[in-house]
Every structure is written in C-alpha cells, then in structure tokens.
Amino acid sequence: MAHGASMIVDSGSTLQDIFKAIASDSSESYVEQKVVVPLLHTLGYDSDDWRTQVVILKSKLDFLVGKSDSALVAPPYLIIEVKAPYKKIAHSVWQLNNYMRRTGAVLGLLTNGYDFRILYNCDGKITDVVEYSQATLIAKYQLFYKILSKKTYLHFTSTLYKNQQQIRTRFFDLISKAVEQEGMSGLSNQGKVSFAQVQPIRGENTLVTNTQEEHKSMIITVFNNKGGVGKTTTTINLAAALNKLGKRVLLIDIDAQANLTMGLGIDPLEDVEQQGKKDICHLLTEPRTKLEDTVIKKHWGDVQLDVIPSHIRLSHLEISLIQTVDSDRLLAKKLRSNNYDFVFIDPPPSFSKVNGISLMASSAILIPTQLSSYPVRALEYVIAQVGKVQDYKEENLPILGIAVSMYDQKSAKVNASMVKKIFSILESSGVGDKIELFPEHTWIPRLNIVSSCPDKGYPINQAEFDDKVTHQEKEYAQKAVESYTQLAKHLVKKITKGDL
Known part of the structure; x- marks a missing residue:
C-alpha cells in the first residue's frame, strides 16, 4: 500500500x-x-x-x-x-x-x-x-x-x-x-x-520560552489563615507540577507543625535533627547559616524538589524572633540571589511572626481556598493582612490569585454560590479588578488519593509508581495531576506575561 x-x-x-x-x-x-x-x-x-x-x-x-x-x-x-x-x-x-x-x-x-x-x-x-x-x-x-x-x-x-x-x-x-x-x-x-x-x-x-523575566526567582507565600483548605497539599503538588515542566523549585516549611516537611517524606527528628542537619530554625536565628546549608534534596524519579525542613521548636522561637532587630527581613536577605525559578513558602494558618517574615520575603502571594463558607470568609482577612504588610515593603506584593482546592464537582449550586461570594468579597475589599479567581480547569478535585499522598511522603504525580495504589486510584490521581499541571501552567503564563 x-x-x-x-x-x-x-x-x-x-x-x-x-x-x-x-x-x-x-x-x-x-x-x-x-x-x-x-x-x-x-x-x-x-x-x-x-x-x-x-x-x-x-x-x-x-x-x-x-x-x-x-x-x-x-x-x-x-x-x-x-x-x-x-x-x-x-x-x-x-x-x-x-x-x-x-x-x-x-x-x-x-x-x-x-x-x-x-x-x-x-x-x-x-x-x-x-x-x-x-x-x-x-x-x-x-x-x-x-x-x-x-x-x-x-x-x-x-x-x-x-x-x-x-x-x-x-x-x-x-x-x-x-x-x-x-x-x-x-x-x-x-x-x-x-x-x-x-x-x-x-x-x-x-509552555514558555526562556526569557530573562522567567528565570528571575518568584518567591511565593501560599497563605490562608483558615486551616484545612489544602494549603500544604497544594504547595507540594503545584511545586512538583512546575518541576515536571522544567522549573527549579525550592520549598520552605516555616510552620512548626512541619506538615510540608513530613508530606515530602522527611522526618524532622530522624532525618534532620539526629543527622545533625540544619532546618528553618537555624536559617532564621543563625546569621552565618546560608540558604544552601539547610536544603534537603528530594528525588522521585524525574522529579526533584529542594526542601528547607521545619521543626516543632520553631513554635518556641516566636518571642525571640519578635525581639530580634529587623527580623522581618531575615528570610528575605537570605533568599537574595538564589538559583531557583520558584520558591514556595508554607507558613502556618495564622497571623504570627513567621507569617510576617514569610510575606516580607515574598514577591507574590497565592491564596488557596475551598468553596465553602468559612474558607471563603477568611479571604477578607487574608487580603487585609497582605495590605498591612505591603505598607512595610519597598517592593510591590501582588496577590497572584485564588486557587481552588478540594473542589466537589457534585455541589454545583453551592459552588456557584461560593464563587459569587468570592467576587463579592473581592469587590468590597477594593481589589475586584486586581485579584483573579483562577479558572475552573485549574481547580483541584476533592479526592482521597490527593489527601493520602502526603501521608506516604510523595507528590500526587508519583502515585502511578506506587504498587499499593489501585488501578482506579491511579486514574483518580491522574485526574488530580492534570489539574495541578493546568494550575502550574496558568501560574507560569500569568507571571511570564507580567499580569500581576
């Protein structure tokens, strides 16, 4: 033929x-x-x-x-x-x-x-x-x-x-x-x-051509003072998706609960303290400790994420950090001239000293939320807090947008109501034309496999290699991977275009 x-x-x-x-x-x-x-x-x-x-x-x-x-x-x-x-x-x-x-x-x-x-x-x-x-x-x-x-x-x-x-x-x-x-x-x-x-x-x-702007490090605090909205899970999986797209990514866990650290398979006691390694506490309190002194490199196949782990003793440093001169700029100084495309900071869901340190070090904010009443209501306070920090920063601190996690596709009426509420809050806060609710194809579905992966110490895109994960669970995992990939692409496009 x-x-x-x-x-x-x-x-x-x-x-x-x-x-x-x-x-x-x-x-x-x-x-x-x-x-x-x-x-x-x-x-x-x-x-x-x-x-x-x-x-x-x-x-x-x-x-x-x-x-x-x-x-x-x-x-x-x-x-x-x-x-x-x-x-x-x-x-x-x-x-x-x-x-x-x-x-x-x-x-x-x-x-x-x-x-x-x-x-x-x-x-x-x-x-x-x-x-x-x-x-x-x-x-x-x-x-x-x-x-x-x-x-x-x-x-x-x-x-x-x-x-x-x-x-x-x-x-x-x-x-x-x-x-x-x-x-x-x-x-x-x-x-x-x-x-x-x-x-x-x-x-x-x-995806994106290699431009000078793209290679300038983007330091993002993923922040919502309402817990349980998938903040840490979003941070981990968004970072892994960006790495799959060829980006160099650093994750900084600045929460004493160390959920991000453990969600990436790092035990703060066995893998850090007992090994004599440094963590976020050393980085914030020791002037001579450099960024690279605290980084742990994690590999899963073709995915690599660099991590600065946290430790429970961070909760006892609050008073010390408050009393330290210019402590708000401690992390910002040590993040200068880093070699990453993206740095994600995962703070606690509160308005504490470490949150201020995180926001002062950031070049932008990403707000994760769930489409339900309390998380949506919290947006007003997050926006107000970012505004207060902006008064003390020399550089602009834009909010990149609102990313939806734990999305229940079956609750169409509730979802529509919550979306309407989000726009109402943005409008009443005076930022209706400045902050974007990320499009629906980037929303992360509510799936058990998404919430269970941090317990296993790997990002969702590694579920396909886990022999203990069922065929159906792998299909669900792939559904989430697609959403995180779309979220990563949308974020890169937004930053590259300078649409902040």
Missing part, C-alpha cells in the same frame, strides 16, 4: 471520513478498528508494521508500532493506548506512561477517538508533546504526520545507527521546534541544528 506526501494532501477529507465512523457510545475495540487502524494507514504503515494486544506484565497494550532490528538496540517507535469515546484520556495517562517505560517506546499516543495526546519518552522521563481534538488534528495533520509517520520512524532508526547515545535528546528538540514553528525541516539536516535545552511542551503552544 503506497503512502507518503500524496496522503497528506488529501488528509482532511480522509480524517473526516474516519472520525464520522465513531460516536460517543462506541466501544474501545470499535475505536481501534475504525479510527486507529485507518489512521496508521494514513501515516504510511502497513498492517505487518504493528502488533496488537501485546502483553505487558498483566496488562495488554493495544498497539505496538515498529519492527525490532537485531542489528540495532532499538526500542519500539510508537505505542498506542485506546480508550472508549466516553472516557477522558487525561485520566489514563499514567497507564500509557507505564507502558512506555516498560517497553522503552520513544513515542506514545493516547486516544479515545475524539482527543489525541502524543507523549515522548527520554530515559524513562515521559513528557507530553501535544494534544489535539479531531478538528485540530485535521488542521494540523501535516505536523502530526511528520512526528508519527513511518517515514519519520525509518529515518529515526537509521540515525540511531550513527549515534545511539544522543539521538533521543536531539530528536525531541526537533519535535519541540516543530510544534513551535509548524514544521520539521531540520529533521533531515541534523548537522546544522543547534540543540537547545530540552523543554516540555503542553497543549498546542509551547
């Missing part, structure tokens, strides 16, 4: 015919036969170029594309996981991630016939490349073809002969540039390509 450039020319009508074949109540197997198989043919593959229902441990992978070559240590080029049209593919990303790591596949395609997400695997680090709807896929098919086609696959494998070690990093750079520039002309001209630092891509646009 002959395919190639001529197939691209008439791709619009071909794809429309393919997509007409399915409906929202179609089965998964129907999507495989009526969408995926014809789509593979448009990409230039013949039926002997792929295998179906490939057993990976106890599960079956729907499609494995690309033949193995005994003369080359080559992984599968493309694997495809198919879901029924009524299912959201975002909730099954963890499953495709697992298949890609198990097989070593270079590219993965996850689809339900309506949405198509491409993922890339570099040494076990799975990165989203782009996601298309049917309409967008038709409009951007040429790029889709150039990334996934048999022609590109053959070129990729032939290049592996020449440079087995370097090709993956270089190839991903070419894909990244293709999504930005709507073309991959550099693919056959690799010797002339200047390979930049690899950055993840999300959606149809690149």
Whole structure:
C-alpha cells in the first residue's frame, strides 16, 4: 500500500471520513478498528508494521508500532493506548506512561477517538508533546504526520545507527521546534541544528520560552489563615507540577507543625535533627547559616524538589524572633540571589511572626481556598493582612490569585454560590479588578488519593509508581495531576506575561 506526501494532501477529507465512523457510545475495540487502524494507514504503515494486544506484565497494550532490528538496540517507535469515546484520556495517562517505560517506546499516543495526546519518552522521563481534538488534528495533520509517520520512524532508526547515545535528546528538540514553528525541516539536516535545552511542551503552544523575566526567582507565600483548605497539599503538588515542566523549585516549611516537611517524606527528628542537619530554625536565628546549608534534596524519579525542613521548636522561637532587630527581613536577605525559578513558602494558618517574615520575603502571594463558607470568609482577612504588610515593603506584593482546592464537582449550586461570594468579597475589599479567581480547569478535585499522598511522603504525580495504589486510584490521581499541571501552567503564563 503506497503512502507518503500524496496522503497528506488529501488528509482532511480522509480524517473526516474516519472520525464520522465513531460516536460517543462506541466501544474501545470499535475505536481501534475504525479510527486507529485507518489512521496508521494514513501515516504510511502497513498492517505487518504493528502488533496488537501485546502483553505487558498483566496488562495488554493495544498497539505496538515498529519492527525490532537485531542489528540495532532499538526500542519500539510508537505505542498506542485506546480508550472508549466516553472516557477522558487525561485520566489514563499514567497507564500509557507505564507502558512506555516498560517497553522503552520513544513515542506514545493516547486516544479515545475524539482527543489525541502524543507523549515522548527520554530515559524513562515521559513528557507530553501535544494534544489535539479531531478538528485540530485535521488542521494540523501535516505536523502530526511528520512526528508519527513511518517515514519519520525509518529515518529515526537509521540515525540511531550513527549515534545511539544522543539521538533521543536531539530528536525531541526537533519535535519541540516543530510544534513551535509548524514544521520539521531540520529533521533531515541534523548537522546544522543547534540543540537547545530540552523543554516540555503542553497543549498546542509551547509552555514558555526562556526569557530573562522567567528565570528571575518568584518567591511565593501560599497563605490562608483558615486551616484545612489544602494549603500544604497544594504547595507540594503545584511545586512538583512546575518541576515536571522544567522549573527549579525550592520549598520552605516555616510552620512548626512541619506538615510540608513530613508530606515530602522527611522526618524532622530522624532525618534532620539526629543527622545533625540544619532546618528553618537555624536559617532564621543563625546569621552565618546560608540558604544552601539547610536544603534537603528530594528525588522521585524525574522529579526533584529542594526542601528547607521545619521543626516543632520553631513554635518556641516566636518571642525571640519578635525581639530580634529587623527580623522581618531575615528570610528575605537570605533568599537574595538564589538559583531557583520558584520558591514556595508554607507558613502556618495564622497571623504570627513567621507569617510576617514569610510575606516580607515574598514577591507574590497565592491564596488557596475551598468553596465553602468559612474558607471563603477568611479571604477578607487574608487580603487585609497582605495590605498591612505591603505598607512595610519597598517592593510591590501582588496577590497572584485564588486557587481552588478540594473542589466537589457534585455541589454545583453551592459552588456557584461560593464563587459569587468570592467576587463579592473581592469587590468590597477594593481589589475586584486586581485579584483573579483562577479558572475552573485549574481547580483541584476533592479526592482521597490527593489527601493520602502526603501521608506516604510523595507528590500526587508519583502515585502511578506506587504498587499499593489501585488501578482506579491511579486514574483518580491522574485526574488530580492534570489539574495541578493546568494550575502550574496558568501560574507560569500569568507571571511570564507580567499580569500581576
């Protein structure tokens, strides 16, 4: 069966015919036969170029594309996981991630016939490349073809002969540039390509280009004086999402309860005190203790978060800190010239001395809230407190926005009422046009898996690697991961645009 450039020319009508074949109540197997198989043919593959229902441990992978070559240590080029049209593919990303790591596949395609997400695997680090709807896929098919086609696959494998070690990093750079520039002309001209630092891509646009403003550290206090609104959980998982997007992140636990510290698997007694390490107490009370002296590096696969841990004795330092000259600027001075893209400070849910220290050190505030009466009511006091601190700061202290956590999608009437109340409070506080309620796609759902991950000492995006987490829980975890990723992207976009 002959395919190639001529197939691209008439791709619009071909794809429309393919997509007409399915409906929202179609089965998964129907999507495989009526969408995926014809789509593979448009990409230039013949039926002997792929295998179906490939057993990976106890599960079956729907499609494995690309033949193995005994003369080359080559992984599968493309694997495809198919879901029924009524299912959201975002909730099954963890499953495709697992298949890609198990097989070593270079590219993965996850689809339900309506949405198509491409993922890339570099040494076990799975990165989203782009996601298309049917309409967008038709409009951007040429790029889709150039990334996934048999022609590109053959070129990729032939290049592996020449440079087995370097090709993956270089190839991903070419894909990244293709999504930005709507073309991959550099693919056959690799010797002339200047390979930049690899950055993840999300959606149809690149995340953010590397600008001077982006690399200036953004120090954010995540603050709400009402406890139980998911403040620490939001801090941990937002930081992990930003790190997955290529950002260097430092977390500072300035709460004597040390919930953030323990939520990242650090025991203040066993892992810090008994090991002779320094914590936030040393940083605030010892002039010669530097920021880097207190940092603990935590790794989970391809995620790294730097943490300054807290300790219960911080609660006994309140009077000492009040009596210390210029104590409000202690942390601010030590955070100057740090090497992080983001620094998140997690203070206690109160108006104490350490809260003042946190706010004075910050370049912005993020307010997490739950859509219920008491947390929403607390917004008024948070805004007022930030206003008081602003009077003592030389730099502006903007509130980045209000992030919703523990979102119950079933309580539509209550949610609408609380949103209305939030806007009313913002208006009455005189900041209605200055503080944003973050959009609904960034709201974090109320899920048991989200609240249980801190007890296990890892961010939610690591739940997919936990063998004790059930299949259903991993789907729920992926739902939360998508929301945190959207929150991270929204935050980066807001900061990069200077929309403060």
